[in-house]
Amino acid sequence: MSEQPAEPHAFSLPEQQAVYRAIYERRDMRHFSGGVVSDDLLQRLLSAAHHAPSVGFMQPWRFIRVRNRSLREGLHTLIEQERVLTARALGEREDEFMKLKVQGVLDAAEVLVVALPPGREQHVFGRRTLPEMDLASAACAIQNLWLAARAEGLGMGWVSIFSPQQLAQLLLMPEGSKPVAVLCLGPVQAFYDQPMLQAEHWAHRAPLADMVFEDYWAKPASPHACARE
Structure with a gap:
């Protein structure tokens, strides 16, 4: 007989393990x-994204599926332009950065641009003092899509190296909208066994204990709160 979850509303243990596996992998x-993503599968992924939490239930996400090859090439060009500018801004790490692969726009089966819509200022609930909650909500939708894609065996990459104004012009987006992500999505040969930037020695995951405080800023939390890295 399988072990039962401790909490009455918890998923079964195999279901819990699947959720955590998607998160950690x-x-x-x-x-x-290359390859393709079937329409049914893409619809499942977008539905998962659309079921993300959002502040004030504003649902501030819009998805543009970029299928036209010339538009993809335009996206690639914008990203490459910003990649050079980012490298210059990094100073002594410029050469190191330029060796990194930062996009898969021309190779991925699908490319989705995630954007915030115009008229967001009308949503006051939860945003009066924190207007950036529209972006936070859109990020939740992206994470939902990311985890669902991993569960379905598809890779996804979030590209944020681009000029929002130029990308909005390229895709004929209305005034007041703002692109926040270029998502590359599709089959991969293999998933990285660790984050790529960690494998490339660009950065490493910080200890959880350095991120969790108790009651006051910088007051260490109880050890049991950070037991798992």
Whole structure:
């Protein structure tokens, strides 16, 4: 007989394990193997994104599926332009950065641009003092899509190296809208066994204990709160 979950509303243990597996094995992918994503599967992924939490239930996410090859090439060009500018801004790490693969726009089966819509200022609930909650809500939708994609065996990468104004012009977006992500999505040969930037020695995951406080800023939390890295 399988072990039962401790909490009455908990998922079964295999279901819990699947959720945590998707979380821990999700990767920001940059290497794609072409292929296709079926319409049914893409619809499931977008539905998962659309069921994300949002502040004031404002649902501030819009998805543009970029299928036209010339538009993809335009996206690629915008990202490459910003990649050079980012490298220059990094100073002594410029050469190191330029060796990194930062996008898969031309290789991925699908490219989705996630944007905030115009008229967001009308949503006051939860945003009066924190207007950036529209972006936070859209990020939740992206994470939902990311985890669902991993569960379905697809890779996804979030590209944020671009000029929002130029990208909005390229995709004929209305005034007041703002693109926040270029998502590369599709089959991959393999998932990275660790985050790519960690494997490339760009950065490493910080200890959880350094991130969790108790009651006051910088007061260490109880040890049991940070037992698992």
